[in-house]
Every structure is written in structure tokens, then in C-alpha cells.
């Protein structure tokens with residue numbers, strides 16, 4: 001388990017400037033059209049999340065492969081995984097959702113792990 005890289009103060013300022021720039025460009029593109037602003041925000045958000053997490057269908061098929069590879073059991077507690085409400089967990093969040101960096105957890109184990117990481 002690695003700790004996610006954090007931004008230092010200079011990098012945080014750069015990130016804030018990027019967000020402000022993107023917001024300004026969305027404002028420019030949307031003008032007075034609030035529905036267009038909503039749609040542009042949503043599209044940019046979605047595309048950036050794909051950059052970070054990959055596309056949902058790729059994660060879903062990886063999850064199905066991992067469940068099979070884990071014999072249908074949670075990677076943490078080894079209890080049988082329920083048919084739904086399972087979590088594809090990255091061992092290193094700064095690395096992609098790929099074989100070797102993921103495992104499937106039951107919801108209670110994921111919550112306990114997220115709490116341990118300080119995320120829940």
C-alpha cells in the first residue's frame with residue numbers, strides 16, 4: 001500500500017489556476033446558457049474522471065475477471081462476495097485499474113480500509 005502523492009503549496013496553486021482557467025473557458029463557451037454550462041461541466045468532469053479511473057465498462061470487465069480470479073471471495077476477509085455492491089479497490093490509487101493493482105472487496109471491508117486510509 002502506497003500513500004497517494006500530495007500536492008505541495010506551489011503545485012496546489014497551479015491546480016487552482018488550472019481549475020479557474022477551465023471554469024473561465026466553460027463560462028466563455030456557455031455564455032448565458034445555464035443548461036449548456038451544466039452539460040459542459042458534466043462532460044469535462046466525466047472525461048477527467050476517465051483519465052483518472054478509466055472508463056466504467058473497462059473497470060467492470062476487470063472486476064468480473066478479478067472476482068473469478070479470487071474464486072468469488074473478498075480479497076480481504078475471504079468471505080463469498082455478494083452478487084452486487086462490491087468494490088474494485090486499487091492497491092496504489094496513483095496507478096491505473098489494471099491486473100496486479102486491483103482487488104475486489106466486499107463493502108464492509110472496503111469501508112474499513114477507506115477509514116484506515118482516512119477517506120471515510
Ligand SMILES: [Zn+2]
Pocket residue numbers: 074075076077078079105106107108109110
Ligand atoms: Zn470482505
